[in-house]
Amino acid sequence: MRLLTKRELQMMTALWHSENSLSAKEIGELDPEISMNTILAVLRKLLKSNLIKTDSVEMSGSTLMRKYVPILQEEDYLTSAVSDKALKKIVAQYISESDTNEDLNQLEILIEQRKKDINR
Numbered sequence: 001m002r003l004l005t006k007r008e009l010q011m012m013t014a015l016w017h018s019e020n021s022l023s024a025k026e027i028g029e030l031d032p033e034i035s036m037n038t039i040l041a042v043l044r045k046l047l048k049s050n051l052i053k054t055d056s057v058e059m060s061g062s063t064l065m066r067k068y069v070p071i072l073q074e075e076d077y078l079t080s081a082v083s084d085k086a087l088k089k090i091v092a093q094y095i096s097e098s099d100t101n102e103d104l105n106q107l108e109i110l111i112e113q114r115k116k117d118i119n120r
Helices: 006-016 024-030 036-048 074-081 084-097 101-119
Strands: 052-060 063-070
Touching (some): 006 036, 006 052, 036 052, 036 063, 084 101
């Protein structure tokens, strides 16, 4: 998967963190510095890339308004955006900075569970 551009990531973050589907207008209200033309262009690109989908079409005054939801989940994107090498460094850093056995025990449980799943 490719990395998202700055603007794509802004739109996706807005959608990921919203409990409801959002329209272009609602996304624009979250960051008034982004022009509506930019928002619409980025949403079209995200739609074409199958990263978002139209959830509904509603009337807003006398015009139709599309509401969008993400197809790509934030966790999936973040996982794919971080290389294996970088991820190992992050985990190693987390382990070295853990100051309680509880943190390490939780990691150990996750690792053991994954090993069992792989060996099935």
